[in-house]
Structures are given as C-alpha cells and as structure tokens.
Amino acid sequence: MPSTTHDALVRRPFEGIAAERDLVAMRQLIPAATMAASTTAEHGSVPVTIATVLPMAWPAVRRSDGGIVLGLQASVPGGDLSRAFGQAVAQALAAAPGTPIAQLDLTADSPRLQDLLDLDGDFPLTVHDTFDFWIDPGAERTAEVTQALQTANESIMPTVAIEALPHAFWVDAGAKEHVRWVLDADEDAVIDAVSRLHARRASGLGDGTRYVGSFRAEGMTVPVWDLPHGFGAEGVEREAPALRERFEAALAETAPLTALERRARGGIVARQVTLR
Known part of the structure; x- marks a missing residue:
C-alpha cells in the first residue's frame, strides 16, 4: 500500500x-x-x-x-x-x-x-x-x-513463539504471564468471534486463564490472555490447539450475535486500545 x-x-x-x-x-x-x-x-x-x-x-x-x-x-x-x-x-x-x-x-x-x-x-x-x-x-x-x-x-522479559498458535507469543512479565496473538482478520470479525466465545465461557486458554482485551497495531488485531504464574509456554502449547479450533469456528459463524453475545461484545470493545 x-x-x-x-x-x-x-x-x-x-x-x-x-x-x-x-x-x-x-x-x-x-x-x-x-x-x-x-x-x-x-x-x-x-x-x-x-x-x-x-x-x-x-x-x-x-x-x-x-x-x-x-x-x-x-x-x-x-x-x-x-x-x-x-x-x-x-x-x-x-x-x-x-x-x-x-x-x-x-x-x-x-x-x-x-x-x-x-x-x-x-x-x-x-x-x-x-x-x-x-x-x-x-x-x-x-x-x-x-x-x-x-x-x-537483564531487561529482556522471557518470550516464546507458540508453534501451535502461529504468530502468538507467550511472555513472562513477572507477576503475570500473557499470550498475545497477532491476527490479520477483520477487526470487527475478531471481536465478534471473541464475544461469541466469551458468552459461552470459552474465551479463556485453560484453567485460571482469561481473555483480557485486545489492541490494534499496524493494522493487526492483537487479543491478549492473562495466565497464572507458572502456566508457562508449555501450558500454552498444550491448550493452544483447542483455542485455535474454537476461535476459528467462531470466526466462521455468520449468524447475528445473540443478546448475551452483544453484551459481551460491549465489554470487549470498551477495552480496545490502538497502537500506531
């Protein structure tokens, strides 16, 4: 472009x-x-x-x-x-x-x-x-x-590329661990997919994890998950295939959002951040 x-x-x-x-x-x-x-x-x-x-x-x-x-x-x-x-x-x-x-x-x-x-x-x-x-x-x-x-x-936070979730990265930020996944899908479609999963209590990566929002950077949408300390990149690799399957299925859905999914979406949009 x-x-x-x-x-x-x-x-x-x-x-x-x-x-x-x-x-x-x-x-x-x-x-x-x-x-x-x-x-x-x-x-x-x-x-x-x-x-x-x-x-x-x-x-x-x-x-x-x-x-x-x-x-x-x-x-x-x-x-x-x-x-x-x-x-x-x-x-x-x-x-x-x-x-x-x-x-x-x-x-x-x-x-x-x-x-x-x-x-x-x-x-x-x-x-x-x-x-x-x-x-x-x-x-x-x-x-x-x-x-x-x-x-x-000494300033580097340990970071690992997740093989089972292409373009996703685990990072140990000290008190917490995170997974951040760079997506090139349409932003509204990504938020709809996360909203569908959130309404089904299926937006987390595994036990003790939670989806916390996303940000935009250089035209990409980057969802973020918080993980409990000690979850590790190995835990992410273990849970990533199921998350990817759930997410891709939700991304492919075309039915209008339900009332519950719309409420979930409102909370998600409120947490969006843009990085240029």
Whole structure:
C-alpha cells in the first residue's frame, strides 16, 4: 500500500510482505528477535537481518561484512513505517561497512521495504533470550560493549513463539504471564468471534486463564490472555490447539450475535486500545 507523502499514515505498513504478522509482533511485542531477509537482485542481494532493536535504538547498521541489520523498534519519522525502514535500508546500502545509521533522511521519494526486499524469501523468525545478535562478528568486543550487552540482556522479559498458535507469543512479565496473538482478520470479525466465545465461557486458554482485551497495531488485531504464574509456554502449547479450533469456528459463524453475545461484545470493545 503506497503512501502519497512520507507523512501520510499507512495503517498496514508491512502489507504485501509474507511475514507481516511477525513483523508487527517484532515491532510491538517481542523484546529480542531476528528475521532473515535480503534485498532484491536489483539492489545487490545484500543480506538483511531484521531485528527488534539495536544499540542506541539505531534504525539500521551496515555491518563490517557488508550485511545490514534493521531495528524495527526504532523511533522513525513519517506516517509509513515501511517507507521509513526502507529509507534506513537505502542509507545502509550507501554507507561504508561498520557504519550505524543514526538519522534518516526521509522524503516522499524514499523507497519502502516492499521495494527493496526480496518478497519471495521465507522470512524465518528467531526469538532470542539475549541481544548477542548485536555483536558484529568483524568488530572488537570491548569491555564497554560487553557491559552494555549484559545490561540490555537483564531487561529482556522471557518470550516464546507458540508453534501451535502461529504468530502468538507467550511472555513472562513477572507477576503475570500473557499470550498475545497477532491476527490479520477483520477487526470487527475478531471481536465478534471473541464475544461469541466469551458468552459461552470459552474465551479463556485453560484453567485460571482469561481473555483480557485486545489492541490494534499496524493494522493487526492483537487479543491478549492473562495466565497464572507458572502456566508457562508449555501450558500454552498444550491448550493452544483447542483455542485455535474454537476461535476459528467462531470466526466462521455468520449468524447475528445473540443478546448475551452483544453484551459481551460491549465489554470487549470498551477495552480496545490502538497502537500506531
């Protein structure tokens, strides 16, 4: 979805990239993760590592080996994340190896990620429990770098991708655990499905869990479940197939909501939050 100017808001900036839902998760949910990609042959077939965050919150780095690392959680200008990060890739391509991109020169002519990346790639996602991917293999690992890395690693909340619930992620937030599931279905349809399940007392993930609401981010709807401490990613994997089956069946229903389901929906809508 192109934007007319670099300031125009694009609500689904990663649309057209097969990994759209995981990119939204990397931008909004996951502390430490990487995704393998590359530029098109036209742009040199350069390896691109899409990451959650980089040191100093840089948008991108040109590594000493010529590869590019992109930091999706960087604060970037404009209303189109794809154009901003496309500009980060373009500047990294023009930079000398070993150079961080600290500031973006964004214009209406800046390329989007969809213009630069090979969209036929698999875009595999890897969730990490450290920020060791920050380290440039060709750069010296000084005491200062080691200390900064240790400090950053201590801030990571344990996060696991749920295999039985694609694009869902378990996180241990301390006092509570959560599951957050990135969905690309129509938002109203998602809320209707959760409302149907909620009215049937079937919107939870398992014993002691509860659906607590959802938020919107980059055009996706992200339902959230609270879990009791100790439930763990293993517990989510165990319960996820049944939840997915219930949810997909509810999503396929087309009958009007019952009175009970409408009341459930009112409470759910009141808890919606939008993240841009």
